[in-house]
Amino acid sequence: MTSTSAAVRLDHVVFSYSDTMVRFDVTFAPGEITAIMGPSGAGKSTLLNLVAGFETPREGRVLIGDMDVTTAPPADRPVSMVFQENNLFSHLDIEKNVGLGRSPALRLSAADRQDVAAALARVGLAGMEKRLPRELSGGERQRVALARVLVRDRPILLLDEPFASLGPALRGDMLDLLAGVQAERRMTVLFVTHQPEDARKLAENMVFVESGAVAVAGKTADFFTTSGPEAFRHYIGSER
């Protein structure tokens, strides 16, 4: 089971909430991880919501590979999403929460159940199938969300500060897990984070969003040199 890599493109997209307008014209490299950084309120979550289909552009197009998904409902897009929290249904055990990635009605074949078990083992949660989300730590809950991504097996993964509420050591473990999973599946990953070191560790590419638009896009390594973009250096508080 392998997702096929696909680019994500926002082609001259314009979108507005009541008093905020964003304009995005950007392409995310297929099969790679791109960190999306920028000040609070810059429009990072809005960008992910446009790709996921929770918001629809007023102008422009959203493309996933060759597919124009501009007006497609979220369920029809080849996308998985993990938020900072509340990814799981509290009344369903872990196995069912992961199974939802395969069948929203939880009609699971024997092969589906095997995939659920394999995904839970892959994220280090074998044996916890019957627990409820409240019986897990915050880090374990995010592992469950990742296991669901694995059984869903879509080519695009959107992550909105998924590890922000975890301590540094745990965050490091989760980044390693995510890097491993991405290397196996070659998903196109858009990873919103406020942590420069997370971007540096995980993401080959970086998109810096400011005031509702992409201010700079490039290789992550270039952002961290002394001649990296000034807006980014200012944002991370570096005077280098």
Ligand SMILES: Nc1ncnc2c1ncn2[C@@H]1O[C@H](COP(=O)(O)OP(=O)(O)OP(=O)(O)O)[C@@H](O)[C@H]1O
């Ligand atoms: N549902 C909404 N209705 C109206 N305005 C909204 C809505 N969601 C976001 N906004 C506004 O759109 C702008 C961009 O918000 P967004 O959540 O995309 O920013 P962000 O970069 O993800 O911020 P943060 O880093 O704080 O999560 C903000 O000014 C915000 O107040």
